[in-house]
Amino acid sequence: MSGQVIEFQDMLMKYTMESIIKVGFGVDLNCMSLSSNEDDEGSTFLKAFDDATQSLYFRYIDPLWKLKRVLNLGSEASLKRNIKVIDNFIYDVLRTKKKQLALNPDRNVKEDILSRFLAEKEKNPETMSDKYLRDIIFSFMIAGKDTTANTLCWFFYMLCKNPLIQEKVAQEVIDCTCSGSGENHANTNDILATITDETLQKMQYLHAALTETLRLYPVTPMNGRCAMEDDILPDGHIIKKGEEISYLAYAMGRMRYIWGEDAEIFRPERWLKNGVFQPESPFKFISFHAGPRICLGKEFAYRQMKIFTIALLHFFHFKLADESKDAIYKVTFTLHMKGGLHLRAIPRTTQTNSRQEQL
Numbered sequence: 001m002s003g004q005v006i007e008f009q010d011m012l013m014k015y016t017m018e019s020i021i022k023v024g025f026g027v028d029l030n031c032m033s034l035s036s037n038e039d040d041e042g043s044t045f046l047k048a049f050d051d052a053t054q055s056l057y058f059r060y061i062d063p064l065w066k067l068k069r070v071l072n073l074g075s076e077a078s079l080k081r082n083i084k085v086i087d088n089f090i091y092d093v094l095r096t097k098k099k100q101l102a103l104n105p106d107r108n109v110k111e112d113i114l115s116r117f118l119a120e121k122e123k124n125p126e127t128m129s130d131k132y133l134r135d136i137i138f139s140f141m142i143a144g145k146d147t148t149a150n151t152l153c154w155f156f157y158m159l160c161k162n163p164l165i166q167e168k169v170a171q172e173v174i175d176c177t178c179s180g181s182g183e184n185h186a187n188t189n190d191i192l193a194t195i196t197d198e199t200l201q202k203m204q205y206l207h208a209a210l211t212e213t214l215r216l217y218p219v220t221p222m223n224g225r226c227a228m229e230d231d232i233l234p235d236g237h238i239i240k241k242g243e244e245i246s247y248l249a250y251a252m253g254r255m256r257y258i259w260g261e262d263a264e265i266f267r268p269e270r271w272l273k274n275g276v277f278q279p280e281s282p283f284k285f286i287s288f289h290a291g292p293r294i295c296l297g298k299e300f301a302y303r304q305m306k307i308f309t310i311a312l313l314h315f316f317h318f319k320l321a322d323e324s325k326d327a328i329y330k331v332t333f334t335l336h337m338k339g340g341l342h343l344r345a346i347p348r349t350t351q352t353n354s355r356q357e358q359l
């Protein structure tokens, strides 16, 4: 990928889908491999998944969607087709997993989320139908795919817009993944082998930079809740049962009243004290939601995003393909980047050599 322009957002969508399917359900999707093509089962599924999410979003803005559903027209017709592809794929995953467990009953049932649910199903078969399990799998895909992909997309965009911060993150990555002797590693597998919980824990600046991205670009830019009973908010505002309240995480992340005068500036340092990450109350930093329904995958997401960043920033420096262009968002359920993110990856060694040549 060195030097050539890459559409990063699309690559990230594939990466996070593969990752959630592997970790969540123990299945390899293989849609990122070089040998994969658009007709592969994995790629077909991925496309159906993305198109179905888009069609569902249309329901919020198209007043005729119910009529289209009855007449099986337009976005509703394609939604129906895509749901079929998604269902077939998920039921296939379920069948394979059940077979694996039947063939090897001593297998570690904790190895992925689906195996855990299937183990529970055996104890209480009537509480979990296949349709219920399908919905569980689908919910994890929705919760775990676009969220980390979009955050990483904005994160790399921010790094390109702030090259000094990119170098600081890269330096931390290199410092933490080199052996004690300061020896640098040759390939991605060597680097990945150095990643342990301890290594990830050490990366406080990277953690701060990812969190700063989520403050400015919360994946769920708008969210809401419906009151189950009459209530009074802390500021004295009265809410009646059944009333809906929305909050705008995107606006909250940019309010000077909450974050100070430099609220709109990307400054990872705001999260650090003596180089150590300082968390904020989730009611202030609302990107993962707060309270009893706070994101269940938060720690997993940070790990996934850190590992991805380490694997890339260790070897490459990134630049925007068109430095004069500012990215804008496209709101679907999550905060996509309109038109994707086009980047150039420059190998660090080449960059170092050319700097030396310039000197």
Ligand code: HEM
Pocket: 020, 140, 143, 144, 145, 147, 148, 151, 214, 218, 219, 220, 223, 224, 286, 287, 288, 289, 292, 293, 294, 295, 296, 297, 298, 300, 301
């Ligand atoms: C940067 C990445 C992520 C962000 C910003 C994020 C954000 C959120 C938000 C705002 C919610 C609340 C949604 C609502 O109730 O209206 C949520 C819920 C949830 N998230 Fe995440 N999420 C991320 C990654 C993940 C990942 C990777 C997983 C799974 C592995 C995951 C699993 C879940 C689940 C299961 C819920 C539902 C929790 C519940 O209702 O009790 N999330 N997430």
